[in-house]
Every structure is written in structure tokens, then in C-alpha cells.
Amino acid sequence: MSEKNGDGKDPKQIDLSSFISAKEAKAPSSLEDFDAEELARLKEVGLDLSGHGRLGTFIQADCGVVTCQCLPEGLELLPITEALRKYDWLKENYYWKAVSPEKDAFTKATEEDLDNGYFVRIGPGEKVVYPLQACLYIRTDRVAQKVHNIVIVEEGAELHIITGCTTSPHAVSGLHIGVSEFYIKKGGKLTYTMIHEWGEKVHVRPRTGIIVEEQGTIISNYISLDKVASVETFPTCHLVGPEAVAQFTSVIAAPEGAYLDLGSKVILKAPRCRAEIISRTVCYGGEVIARGHLLGQAPEVKAHLECQGLMLSDKGYIRAIPELEAHFAQVDMSHEAAVGKIAKEEIEYLMARGLTEEEATSLVVKGFLNLRIEGLPEELQRRIDKAIEESKKGL
């Protein structure tokens, strides 16, 4: 079961050599090089280009950084290549410290031939209300984009990031490898929302490691409602200080042809840590493996895992794999998983109010995918709702 993760084997047997290096693609110099269709794609993954200037924005197309600007004080945003040149401590203390470059072929390839990525650091005690927005964009057909991101939230700081990942309407196939390492210091808080809208021939391999210190919080949301060839992701979060909190939420639609192997792992290593993993999946004929792994390695931890799936077709499958592992007597860990079809009585109820069967089904699915994330500022919840609304249009 877990052979698909952790030991570098790839279920879809992606041949890295069948893609071209992102460095071979001609990089655009600014957003002005983007056509209207491309800009519309960026909007669909939650990028607010009207707020350009008001917010921190990072846009990388293939290997080139198109936009990297940041207004709020106390917040630093740089292309990772530049940050690595600027700060020696970055390499020493953070670079490849939460994710091992030896993890698999994709991490190795990223270590050997890095395209770029973002470095974000928010200073101690700083709190930024507006979300920082990042976009990783595949613009050229057959490109393998190799990205490495590092986010550091210093003591008592608070930061919100929305990352939208998508392809140009003109690019057909591609491979996106995204290594991300997040470090949340004592009492810090990071909310990280990732919206994926790739194409049906794009393979995606995020590799994420998160380290949260005492009373720190990570809220991570993952949304993928569009076509994609394959995604395999299994962020691993280490809660290393007492009372650290992790919350992972994913909202997934799996159309026919999509292979999604998703989940998260939280290791609760200090007393009174809390973790929650929630996933909502709608299967339209794709293949979905919904994982969740909670590991209680300290007393008095509390953790819950919830996986709910809706099957809308007899094609495809949802396989829920919840795992709980407790190493102390004083832990409170639970999971619930349910996979099924839409309740007939809900559809009939809506039909009696004048909705056709298709309208009723669509409304029930949209409701199922509506998520309320605890601890999110209203502004961010609104942005996420809007992004989900945008990407639901295709449903």
C-alpha cells in the first residue's frame, strides 16, 4: 500500500528524460508577454492581478521569474536562486533540511538542476493580513519544471500564502516538480493554500516537508478540481514543539483519466500537539488514493483524520487509506472514512423544488466540496471560496 510513497517508486513510471529542461524554454520577461487566455488561467487559480502592487506577488513561468515584488514591510520575497546567493545561513539551516534530496528521482533531479522557486521570510512578530500570492506556471509544451520553495515564519509572525499552479492553454504536456520546505518558529502561523489546475497531460510531483515549533500553527489547504494526468503528493509535517498545531484540508475532484495519490502525514513529536487531516473527494471516473497518516509520538496529543468521498460514476475508484499510530497511552486519536454515492433523497428533495436531476446533482456536489476552514481570516476564506467557485465552473 505505502510502496507508492516514501521509497521513490513511481506508480506512473514517469520518464524524466522524455521532458525538456525548463531552461530550454524561452522565458517571458514580464506579464505583458502573456496573452488574454493565459491571464484568464492565472485568475482561475486564484491570482488577483488587480491587487498587483498591493500584495506580494511571485510568478514563475517555466524557469523564469516574471514577477517578484513585495510591498509589506517585514516580509521578504526573493527568487530562491537569489536568496541562496544572498544568505549563507539559508543553505546551512534550511535548504534540503525538511525534505531529503535523496528521497526519490524527482528530488534528486531538482537538486541537480534547479530552475527556481520562491524564498519567503516573515520577521519575528510581523503579521501580514493580505495573502502573498505565488504562481507556478508551465508555459511551454513538454517542459519539466523543477521548483524549490522555502518559507520561514519567524517567532510570533503570521503569514498567508496562496499558490496557484497551472499551465498555459497552449502547452499540452508537462511535469511539475515542486519541493517545498516550511519552517514555522515558536508561536508563528502559516496558512498555505494551493490551487492546482493543470492539464490532462501534466504530471505533478510536489514534495513537501514542514517543521512546526512550540505553539506554532500550519494550516494547509489543497484544491484540485480540474483535469490532470497524475499527482502524487504526501506532505510530511513534524510538530516538534509542545502545543504545535497542524491542519490539512483537501478538496478534490477526479475526472476520468486523472490519477491522484494524495495525503498528508503529521508526526506529533511533542506533548499537547494537535493535528487534523480532512479530505473531500468527488470521483467522476478518475483514480484516487486518499491517504492520511497520524503518528502520535508524544503524550497528550490529539489528532483526527476524516476522509469523505462521493462516487459519481462506476468508473474509477476512491481508495481511502487512513493510518493511526500511537506510541503513548495518553493520546486521543481517531479517524472516520466514508465513501458512497449521492443520497437519492437529497436529489429528490431538490427536484421537488424545481431543479432538474442534473442541477440537483451539481448543487449537492458543490455543497459537499464547500469547506469551512477553522482559523482562517475572513478575507482569505473569501478568496478561497472565490477560487473554488472559479474552478467549480467546469464541474
Add this chain to the structure above:
Amino acid sequence: MSVSSKKEMLRVDDLWVEVEGKEVLKGVSLTIPVGETHVLFGRNGSGKTSLLMTIMGFPAYRVRHGHIYFKGQDITHLPPYERAKLGIGIMFQRPPTIRGVKLREMLQLCARENGYRITELAREFGFEAFLDRDINSGFSGGELKKSELLQLLAQEPDLVLLDEPESGVDVENLEIIGRMIRKLLQKEVHRPRRKSGLIITHTGFILNFVAADRGYVMLDGKISCEGNPQEIFEGIQKHGYQECLKCLRRMEMEKTLNK
């Protein structure tokens, strides 16, 4: 009564219905004129809800024989949403919860043909606090009824089907629910009424709040008796449905003797 008020809203003609192979309606006929409210009494399991579900058109209720006419049109084989669009609305006894769908959204969908002002409507019945809650999620008995009636008020159907509107509701809320039903059926309007209703009741207490024009008693899938709703209600209150059965047997015996 004027001629126009005698126009028929609903006519059920010798209806035989089965659910999962079991016969639930055995030759039901009734006619509801425009502007009239009729009440259907009966024990649990007598077939009352089945009749409502069949009129609304749920596929599990298979019509084996007979017809349903709405405003003169044969609707026996139309799907529920077509019937809703023609002007039939139903209040469910146990409506499902729909996760992630707000009551406000539902009301807007109900009102999409007429542009009804949702917030004002909810405020009128002290229900605006529920507009942004998931529909029916964690609602109490009375709240479920109000939510259902609010949806119907937004939908403005010409024929309202109400399934046990008073069940599980406390006295205080019963007053508000009565007011909602009266508004729905235009009971406080003096010009000729255009709305009709069919109310199912086990206890009959709803008659204390909503006036009805005609009553029926349903027993074992058949309408066994019809007449003045108040008289039927009083009879049932005094003697119970057991007495209805006896009365029915007497009638049948008289019938055989007369032959």
C-alpha cells in the same frame, strides 16, 4: 360560489400505486377546486404520504392505474421538477440535510421564477438567523417546518401539499406555522383565492390554525369517508380511528343489505 372558484386545481382519478412491489394506494379519487384546502386524515401507514409523494411524482411511487390531472393537464408521468414548475409544491415531513448548501441559496433557487425578496420573507417569520446555515442541518422539529414553509412561500406554488405540518412542533411555534400556512394558502385574502392545498394530518390539530373546506379519511390505501373536515376531526378526536373502521363496516353492511 362563483363559477371560477369551482374550477378544478387537482383531480386524482382511481389511482393505484405500488412501492417496491407493495400496493400502497388502492383506487384513490379526489378533486380539489381552485382556492380550496382539503384535509386528509388517517393513521400512520394508511397511505397518506404515499398519495402526496405520488402527486409530486417521485419515481419510487409507481402508478399502476389511474391518472393525476393538474389544472386540467395529465401529469401522471411527469418528473417532479416539471410538476414543481407547473405549480405544485410539497412540504416534507422529514426533509434531508444538504451539507454545504445554505438555506438562503435554496430559497433563491425556489424563487428564481418570481424574484421573491428572501431576507424580508425570513424576517417576517423570525427566521433570518437560519438563512446562512446549511439547509436543515441540526434544525429542531419546529425549525424544519419553518424552513420547509419558507421554501414554499418563496416558490409560491398554486397547489400546496403539506405532510403533517404540526408534528413535532411546540404550541408557540404552531401559531407561527399556522400563520405561514395561511399566507401560503391566501387564507387572509378577500378576493377570490387562487391557491389550493392538501394537508395530511394524523392528529388534526392543524385545523385549529388553518380552515379547511373538505375532509377525507384514509384507511388502508383507500379513501373511506369524506365530508365536513371539522365534523370528521371531532369524530376522530372523540372515537378514534377504530370507530372509523366500525362505521365503515356498518356502511358496507348496509350497502349489502340494500342490495
